[in-house]
Amino acid sequence: MRKLLFILAGIIVILIIVVLIKTLTYPFKKVNSKNGEGWKMVKDDMAIQRLSGGLKIPSVSAGKLGDFDYSAFDTIKEYLEASYPSVYGNTEFEEINTYGLVFRLKGSDPSLSPILFLSHTDVVPPGDAEVKDQSKNMFRPDDKPLPPVSKVAEDWDYGPFSGAVANGRIYGRGAIDMKGMLFSLMESLDNLIKSKHVPKRDIYLAFGFDEEVGGQEGAAKIAAYFKSKGLVFDAVYDEGGLILEKGSVAGINSEVAVIGCAEKGFLSVKIKVKGLGGHASMPPMESAIGKAAVIMQRLERDQMKPIITPLINQFFTNIGGSMSFVSRMGIANQWLLKPVLLSQLTKTNSTNALVRTTTALTMMKGSDAPNVLSPEVEFVVNFRLLPGNTVRDVKAQIAEATKGFDVEVKEIDSVKEASAVSPTGTKAFRLIEAAIKEIHPTAIATPYLTVGGTDAYKYQIVSKNIYRFMPIKINDAEKQSIHSTNEYLSIENYMKMIHYFEYIMRNYDQE
Numbered sequence: 001m002r003k004l005l006f007i008l009a010g011i012i013v014i015l016i017i018v019v020l021i022k023t024l025t026y027p028f029k030k031v032n033s034k035n036g037e038g039w040k041m042v043k044d045d046m047a048i049q050r051l052s053g054g055l056k057i058p059s060v061s062a063g064k065l066g067d068f069d070y071s072a073f074d075t076i077k078e079y080l081e082a083s084y085p086s087v088y089g090n091t092e093f094e095e096i097n098t099y100g101l102v103f104r105l106k107g108s109d110p111s112l113s114p115i116l117f118l119s120h121t122d123v124v125p126p127g128d129a130e131v132k133d134q135s136k137n138m139f140r141p142d143d144k145p146l147p148p149v150s151k152v153a154e155d156w157d158y159g160p161f162s163g164a165v166a167n168g169r170i171y172g173r174g175a176i177d178m179k180g181m182l183f184s185l186m187e188s189l190d191n192l193i194k195s196k197h198v199p200k201r202d203i204y205l206a207f208g209f210d211e212e213v214g215g216q217e218g219a220a221k222i223a224a225y226f227k228s229k230g231l232v233f234d235a236v237y238d239e240g241g242l243i244l245e246k247g248s249v250a251g252i253n254s255e256v257a258v259i260g261c262a263e264k265g266f267l268s269v270k271i272k273v274k275g276l277g278g279h280a281s282m283p284p285m286e287s288a289i290g291k292a293a294v295i296m297q298r299l300e301r302d303q304m305k306p307i308i309t310p311l312i313n314q315f316f317t318n319i320g321g322s323m324s325f326v327s328r329m330g331i332a333n334q335w336l337l338k339p340v341l342l343s344q345l346t347k348t349n350s351t352n353a354l355v356r357t358t359t360a361l362t363m364m365k366g367s368d369a370p371n372v373l374s375p376e377v378e379f380v381v382n383f384r385l386l387p388g389n390t391v392r393d394v395k396a397q398i399a400e401a402t403k404g405f406d407v408e409v410k411e412i413d414s415v416k417e418a419s420a421v422s423p424t425g426t427k428a429f430r431l432i433e434a435a436i437k438e439i440h441p442t443a444i445a446t447p448y449l450t451v452g453g454t455d456a457y458k459y460q461i462v463s464k465n466i467y468r469f470m471p472i473k474i475n476d477a478e479k480q481s482i483h484s485t486n487e488y489l490s491i492e493n494y495m496k497m498i499h500y501f502e503y504i505m506r507n508y509d510q511e
Contacts (some may be wrong), residue, residue: 019333026332028321031254031444038441041495044187048170048491050083051183052163055172061122061212068122073099073209076121084186090193097221099209105189107201113234114202115428115508116226116463117501118455119182120211120218123174124483126160156485168491175489177482178239181470182207184494188502200509201234211455214414219455226462233463235428237504238456240468241448243440245475250348254322255443257436259429260450260468262311263457264353265385265418267394268362270378271295272408277375288377289366291405296361298401299381304357304389306342308334311387311421311449312354318446353451357389380412384451387418419457420464427508428465435503439496440473471500 057079059072077099081088092104099121107114158164160173174180185205192199206226208218226233240260249256273295275288308316316331323331330341345351352358360382367374383394398409423429424447433445450468459466472493481487 015336019329019336023325023329023332026320026328027317028328028332029318029444029446031321031442039438039496039499041492043491043495044498047183047187047498048165048494050187051170051175051180051489051494052165052172053083054079054179054183055163055170055174056161058161059121059123059174059209060125061210062125063213068210070099073121077101080186084190086193087186087190091189094225096225097217100218100222101205101207102222102225103189103205105192105199105203107199107203109200110202112201112509113232114204115504116204116206116233116236116459117185118206118208118219118236118238118459119178119185120208120215120455121179121182122209122212122218123177123179124212126173127155127485158486160485160487165491169488170491170494171486171488173487175487176470176472176474176478177487178211178470180472180489180494180497181239184497185501187498188505191498191502192505197506199505203505204233208455215455215458216414219458223458223461226459231462233459234465235426235431236456236459236463236466237428237432237501238454238459238466238468239470240450240452240454240456242470242479243436243443243473245473248474248476251324251327252319252322254319255440255473256319256322257440257443257445257469257471258315258448259432259445260454260456261424261429261447261466262387262421263419263450263452263454263468264357264387265383265389265391266414266416266453267383267385267391267411268380268413268415269383269398270380270410270412271398271402272376272378272410274376274406274408276373278373280371280373283373287373288375289373292364292366292377292379295401295405295407296379296381299359299398300361302397302401303359304386304393304397306346306352306356307386307388308338308342308355309386309388309421309449311447314424315354315446315448319444322444353384354449355386357386357394358384360384385418387421387449389418391415391417416453416457419466420460422464422466426465428467431504431508432467432469434507435500436471438503439471439500443473471497 057072057075059076061068087103094102096102158166158171162172164171189205206222208215208222210216210218240263241258243255243257246253246255273288273292275291276284320328320331330337334341342355345355361379362382363380366377385394436443436445454468456466456468472489
């Protein structure tokens with residue numbers, strides 16, 4: 001018995017030594033702790049005013065396509081043309097499906113594959129609060145009045161379509177999502193043209209107009225147009241990642257620039273559960289709503305298994321150097337500690353979404369009266385698919401959860417598989433890293449999984465190198481303002497974003 005204990009103790013000691021050696025020798029990305037200055041911000045008042053004017057145009061997309069007030073999208077087109085005459089005068093310009101906008105700046109070498117930058121002109125509604133007229137505060141470059149906006153939410157510090165410039169910030173719906181990026185791209189291209197810089201390869205800008213409601217008439221039609229032209233892009237750049245301030249990510253003691261190299265898939269289904277109806281005074285032993293509750297419990301309890309994909313493993317390798325020793329130990333020794341690591345990751349909503357296909361119960365409908373038993377109860381469940389899982393896998397999970405019950409399952413909204421994963425060993429990715437170092441030298445740049453949907457997904461038919469990243473440093477409050485109240489973009493972030501995109505455009509073929 002003593003001999004067996006000695007053997008076990010010896011095995012444990014060896015395991016501890018191996019774990020420590022692997023932790024200490026694991027190739028975590030080195031963190032640049034020195035405060036490099038990077039590019040010094042140069043304030044451009046005219047650029048700020050052009051963005052401010054764009055934020056005053058209420059280009060809201062909501063509901064079904066066709067329900068929009070398209071007069072605002074007509075105004076956006078007029079405003080951009082009046083604001084950037086050099087861009088319109090020196091590029092090939094196309095309108096796709098009336099409101100999709102495409103610009104092509106020709107390069108000197110037509111044999112090189114072009115690069116593409118994306119954005120969208122539409123924004124989400126400003127909110128449901130009681131509102132007041134702000135149309136008198138709006139302007140256009142030709143001094144003609146904008147279409148009236150009769151409603152502006154009162155719980156904003158500045159009206160959502162005011163374009164107010166105050167406190168070092170530019171306020172308005174779409175400041176971050178996503179007119180800030182749109183106008184920074186126009187400014188960057190404008191700067192290139194005015195400086196007479198001729199890139200080696202063609203540079204394209206493409207702006208959709210219905211991203212917030214699925215992008216089927218904007219980005220999808222633009223991508224199909226590119227496909228019909230036989231275009232294959234060396235890189236596609238879109239939104240999807242941000243620079244997270246130091247301290248905003250639990251356990252990471254550094255600024256982190258998360259670059260989306262893939263995005264999750266999407267499936268929403270409505271499950272209708274049938275049972276006995278009647279009066280609540282004589283209920284059956286098991287009601288339709290009770291059966292629905294059992295199915296919902298099964299769906300939440302028996303979710304898809306968590307997985308550390310190669311992309312997320314690369315993410316941990318890059319950020320691990322700024323994490324605690326215990327965290328580094330788990331990352332470096334997944335051969336032994338992967339179950340423990342996954343257990344910890346699935347305890348937090350944000351990290352759980354990175355390692356599994358998530359299940360979210362979102363809507364439910366039953367009886368319309370408190371004393372009536374509905375013979376049918378329906379609920380909606382939304383799945384966000386991890387790369388590696390498929391829609392077929394999720395449907396099998398739903399079938400298992402509903403086994404034994406009389407149900408109808410119907411897909412609603414758009415359905416899409418998880419995107420392909422873009423490589424990180426490309427020139428396109430290295431340029432992102434270099435441009436980030438220009439504006440935020442101490443930030444850790446790392447590939448990441450975008451958990452939301454973007455227009456970039458539509459462009460998989462014309463490129464294998466798709467990267468989702470908006471170069472703004474953001475805190476928790478600013479993250480909460482996206483699609484909520486008091487959305488704003490700091491002037492510093494805006495100036496740095498312009499420089500970031502201009503850096504990529506100028507240096508793509510200078511390596």
